[in-house]
Amino acid sequence: MKRIMKPKFVASIVGAFVACAALLNGTDARSDATEQKSATSVYGYIPPDQIEFLSTPERIVSIASSSGSPAAIWETLEHGEKVECLECIAPVAKLLYDANAETREIAAWWLRRRIFGVFGPGEVYEQTLKTLKGDADPKRRAYAAEALGEFLAKPGIDACGAAVTADPDPAVRVAAANALGRLHDDAGGALTKALTDGDANVKIAALGSGVRINGWTGVAHVAPLTGDGDPLVRRRAVQVLDTLQAKGSVASVIALAKSDPDPEVRLSACHALGVFHDPSARPVLEQIAASDSNSFVRDQARIALRRL
Template sequence: MRPKILATMLGAFVACAALMSGRDARSDASPGPANAATVYGNIPPDQIEFLSSPERIKSIASSGSPAAIWETLEHGEKVECLECISSIAPLLYDRNAETREIAAWWLRRRIFGVFGPGEVYEQTLKTLQGDADPKRRAYAAEALGEFLAKPGIAACGAALTGDSDPTVRAAAAGALGRLHDDAGGALGKALGDADARVKIAVLGAAPRINGWTGTPAVAKLTTDADALVRRRAVQVLDTLQAKESVASVVLLAKSDPDPEVRLSACHALGTFHDAVARPVLEEIAASDSSTFVRDQARIALRRL
């Protein structure tokens, strides 16, 4: 048997043995330095794959180090540890967004202990639906998006259209984008939300929805009072290649007071490949007050 094949097989054996035993499979733990060299060859010790032990998973949750939490949970993806769940679940409400994300990522991979009655997922649904703290409700919505489970769709749709706090509504919109579902039209309805943060979150989610049908509502936001909403709206129209909105985008490219909006509009006109935009783009390329907008108009003209 070739040495490289043998080394690969030995590496797989060591990893499986560590998983079954729950022991740390670092090169300086289970296989000693000499054995690590045999298994992994000349790979530096700090680059050798290891499996997190249940003890490390439980202890790292209270360390306060996002990097250590990420590393430990990533290497503990397939380590079944029922007693670890109660240590990781509170991280869904950690102040660090990356810690919340990796906690939900790890929890959703559990075979047992997360999705049953009264367990973490059901608790998260209840937090979104009734916790007094809007920050916790927003974090719960984020977690439901990361759990990728169907009950989260209806819960986030209800929060998006009914929660009193715009931060929660925005988080629910983002979660629906992660779930690739508009919750029966809740996302489209939320494009009319009074808060710009919510509209921006919906616009971020819209391109991720399979069979999105809210393009006309997106086009209406090209006249929104908030410049960032207008820019995000035209970027979504660009992504969706919504050629039917060319008239709205031409108006933005020609006369919007914000140069970032005009630039995005020119880019979208290039994407649409509609010759009706040529005269406007030629005018912009010659006379817009922004060098960047003029350059983008010239690029768009080449794409028509």
């Protein structure tokens, strides 16, 4: 018995053939003009050679090996995100030590997406670990720490933890502290230990990274930094206490709001007191709102009073 196909089924088959033919011809099968968007409507008047191209291995090697602009390097590597190219790895790896911070970042971003040639024994990642551990140039060690943060791989945690507590150069310790924040790990207390570093920038970096780590155990060590000799450290410490809503530090923050010589520190302290919602701060905030020498601090004290 001969089967008779239903009209709807026939229409769907015809539609499929039309769609396939349209794709082969490079056209859109949809007939509804409202759903069709020209290149101009999507991209504006961008030259065609700049629209959604994929970087070739040859271009990646060329741009990574030349002294191209950071913008050109970013564009090339971003458009080559999924391009597997073993011969590209060595030139891109050299960019991890480029003078431009954005170039170093995009190089690490591209490298960490490789399936082959980066994370094996003796390859780029292991070389970066060795550079952080023992290179004679502190700048290269600092750049290696940055790269390990961007690689987002577990071995970098211990390496950066060791660097933040033991490297003799403060710039390397700063880079290692920042990398631990990127890796979201305290490295077994190394980041907390960095809060007692003799360099203010290291302490600031450790505070910035610590606040990014869920369940960070170093919170109890932040309040003592409200008495640090550097106003930038005091202000960053107050901001971290504010962000973490560390209400147990209210007495230290009240002291800063009341008498710190730096108006930026007093302003941050007033904001934190408003976040803490602790009634014991009311008398001090009222006094500050009425008599602080800085108008911005007075305004912040009034705002904090509204939040109690």
